[in-house]
Amino acid sequence: MTFTSPRPRSESADVQHLVDSLEDAWRAPAIATGRLLVSGARRRADERPYLDAFLQEFGLSNQEGIALMCLAEALLRIPDDDTADRLIAEKVSSGNWDAHSGRSSSLFVNASTWGLMLTGRLVELPDEMTGDTRNWMRGLSQRMTEPVVRNALRRAMRIIGGEFVVGRSIDEALKRCASEPALALCSFDMLGEGARTDADAERYTEAYASAIEAIAAARPAGDITSLHGYHAISIKLSALDPRYSLTQRKRTLDRLLPRALELTRLAAARGLGLTIDAEEQDRLELSLELIGALARDPAMRNWPGLGLAVQAYGRRAPQVVDHVTALANELRRPLAVRLVKGAYWDSEIKRAQERGLAEYPVYTRKCSTDVAYLACARKLISAAPLVYSQFATHNAHTIGAILAIRRAAPGQPALEFQRLHGMGVLLYDEARRQITDFPPVRVYAPVGPHADLLAYLVRRLLENGANTSFVNRFMDERVSVDDVVVDPVDEIRARLKDSSLAHPRIPLPPQLFGRSRRNSSGLDFGLEHTLQNLRKICQTHPISELPPFKPPSAVAPAFEAAASAFTAWQQRSVEDRAACLERAADLLEEQRDQFLSLLVQEAGKTFSDALAEVREAADFCRYYAAEARLMLATPQRLVGPTGETNDLHLVGRGVFACISPWNFPLAIFAGQIVAALVTGNTVVAKPAETTPRVALAFAELLQHAGIPSDALKVLPMIGRDFGETALEHPALAGVVFTGSTATARWLNQKLASRQGAILPLIAETGGINAMIVDSTALPEQVVDDAITSAFGSAGQRCSALRLLCVQEDIADRIIDMLKGAIDTLVVGDPRDLAVDIGPVISLEAARQLRMHVDEMSRKGRLLKVGRLPSAQPIGYLTSIDPGRYVAPHLIELGSARDLTREAFGPVLHVVRYAAHDLPQLLADLRANGYGLTLGIQSRLEGTRHSVYALSNAGNVYVNRNMIGAVVGVQPFGGSGLSGTGPKAGGPHYLSRFVTERTLTINTTATGGNTALLSLD
């Protein structure tokens, strides 16, 4: 039984369906119970735990909350004191700490008490600091370099962390649970980021296994409570393999599944419950396949402890619940389901926008998630006893509703509630006091060293610090109990009257750019049916033979045709020309499969790179159409003396030569051409020698979109032959070029030596792109971003990362992780969806790269070489010369100055720098003369600003990867040796394709200044 995601409907339709599925009987009791719990808890406000109070005071709505979050996230992992001091200085000085002093009655929160905590009790501070606790933060800023202050803050962060974790080790946690009644029933979670390397995965598996043993061993002798009456464990599948994703399904089944089986079998043997946590929505289908395989394992047949978390915010949650119930039915074995609302809401929204999905995978309004939660709860409760329900929530209304739904269910099935450690304590305490036979409450209990809890901590702060969060508001006396406990069905019905149930300020991904243009549409690689379609594409759209190359003699007739088409094309309205581009974008999306096939087979792109390229081409069409309307549709009326009009017109120049590269044979080819066309020019284009098919296919598409055949001539031919002839043709009005700096220089010289008008040249060339990583950066994020930036598109992007500059204090760790991550990369035929790195463009390109790495190897600089494909995958129509595969390489250099040329392939160089040498490093980077892309990984705003200011890179990316510039969002292009500008996909690009003309009319010539004379 496999889970297949339903076809997405509109959010309104989904929510309407949810509301219809719920009867009304539970609604009034839910409100009554919810209000009772909140009022009761408020009466006991002084008993609330630190964390509830902390979250209420330091939420996301104030600077101090955010500053504390930044400190908590980063401080403990910074090994060097200087950088730690800078972070403290920056974050502490950014807050108005006095404002929090005395606001909370909680000892934990009150700023003056923090002072006490930091000073008097935990560390020895000088008297003058402890004497003025009200202003302790200010005191801190003034004494920022004192080690004692740094240690005090580190200690404070550990204390905050300590509120979130139950113990640093499972033994410590179990000991604590034995003595604290509130922790009598836990599900332990071993903290950590997802695995990035196989070594990580083995370490996490081992940690889970030894935790299971320790939890089982701690069970008191003679304990006869049921499996669900004792502690359990929660595991994250992403910790068990670094490549847990649907495109890596085979690897996941080969490597992750055995690890998961080892753990579930161990839990079964020890009689413990084990829950698989729910992670990102694009892992949902794969996670259900894995859970199905675990449930079918004969070794666990009689074990009722296997469970999974279901995220109610996921629009597929009701179908997931049905699937799990059907699975339990089919196998005749009980399963446990923990129903959560979901912890990654903000990132799900962002990722869906970035990926151009048609619909969000999650709801956009909290009330919809709340209702989905209850609709799923109803299904789960009615599936008892085959399904054991575990309701994870800190929301009083949700608790009240679950109790009411259960009351109406036959036999009042057994279930439990769950809360996060440190949260919801007072609420559940109150529930137990007020409600007889309140179900058991299990605590999700994170365990791990403080340095590992940071990401977890930030997630909790984000999730609960939001002002839509129940935890954030329920103890706030300024919000009435009636406003805190509201019926989500009422809220939805009220909204239904207005219009859509989707949040109006969260536009659907296709509408991200408002009315001016539609976002290009993407694909969800987490859906099996998407991948099935992609697997067929190369067969259903085989590529044709290479077209014959044109001789140099073809150039002149092409220019003549384009020149003769110019006047008519130029006279077409801007609207007309823009509409052609928009039709082209639509056609491109309709014919996406054909273009994907071409890009994969002709250019050796992986499917995800090919998709990104099709999207970029569509974005160029729509963006330049919108820009042209803005810039050209109406002349600009200029202010002048009365009696005349002065209008500034922008018009096309003539025939542009567009010369595009093989690494973006569709997007750059398209971008250059449509920019020239929409501004009224005609074009003679020369695609790259290795990728003419995709270019010709796009040119044909443009004709179908309405571009006259003579307005665009495409000449597949040898570059030099084209350049020699085209640049001399008298009809030439400008050149757009993307490629090597050497060729750009040659073109420039050719243009300069031409007779006649001086013509514009727009050149985009290469770069020696660096990423600067200081010790505040999160190593896992650095490694993810470095791998994507350096090895995506086989490193054959001009934006690709070439030089990773890592602060020496964390370099060993980053380099180790990079080596492990390189081991997991798959090099091979890009028609295989699991492949990360396809072939480089030619045998010659591969040879050049090998020469470079051989030279580095001889110098003893080679740190790591990834794996090459062992054999050609079978079953493809054409094969790729194995010599074109280049393994990913990691090379360590002594200095940034040692990298003097662009190695255009999967080769990443790394260099260490001392924190105090950052200015020198930046000077070294500037000295290479390029200025294309730059990455910065730092939590220090000051560093980000100064690196940005001191670099000359055209595109700077902070705390993310540094490739994949989005049209109209990150206009792309550099300076110095990297290009002339203006940036492609930016608001100034079109201006380079036009010439300015003014038209001045003396309006008095025909009978006087009527406008002036008719003034009142």
Ligand SMILES: Cc1cc2nc3c(=O)[nH]c(=O)nc-3n(C[C@H](O)[C@H](O)[C@H](O)COP(=O)(O)OP(=O)(O)OC[C@H]3O[C@@H](n4cnc5c(N)ncnc54)[C@H](O)[C@@H]3O)c2cc1C
């Ligand atoms: C024991 C336990 C285990 C957990 N395990 C997991 C897990 O495996 N996977 C996981 O993802 N989470 C997990 N969580 C985290 C859980 O998702 C959050 O704690 C939970 O969402 C908070 O819900 P609430 O009912 O306490 O609070 P509420 O304040 O009622 O709800 C907050 C939630 O509403 C949702 N939301 C907020 N704004 C919007 C919006 N505009 N549109 C749509 N929805 C919105 C989000 O899910 C947010 O977290 C677990 C929590 C607990 C207690």
